[in-house]
Amino acid sequence: MARLVEIASRSRATVGDAEYERRLAICSACPDLQYGTTCRHCGCLVKVRAKLVESTCPYPYASQWAQ
Numbered sequence: 001m002a003r004l005v006e007i008a009s010r011s012r013a014t015v016g017d018a019e020y021e022r023r024l025a026i027c028s029a030c031p032d033l034q035y036g037t038t039c040r041h042c043g044c045l046v047k048v049r050a051k052l053v054e055s056t057c058p059y060p061y062a063s064q065w066a067q
Contacts, residue, residue: 001037005051013053023050026057026064 015023027033027050032040039046042058049055057063 001045001047004045005048008048009051014051015053020051023057023065030059030064032059 014020024046027039027046028036030039033046034040037045037047039049039058041060042049044058057065
């Protein structure tokens with residue numbers, strides 16, 4: 001999984017470690033996280049999506065990452 005995050009973030013802007021951990025904590029608590037790795041709403045690997053600046057939480061009613 002770490003390798004996938006590295007590959008995805010090579011040519012894209014990434015968030016800092018604190019923001020990354022905050023996003024992952026929110027995803028981990030979400031009932032729509034499947035298999036501990038995959039978002040039910042978009043099918044992405046949350047560890048990859050959470051690292052990228054341009055990504056948003058795909059929760060249907062409101063982003064769970066909004067601060």
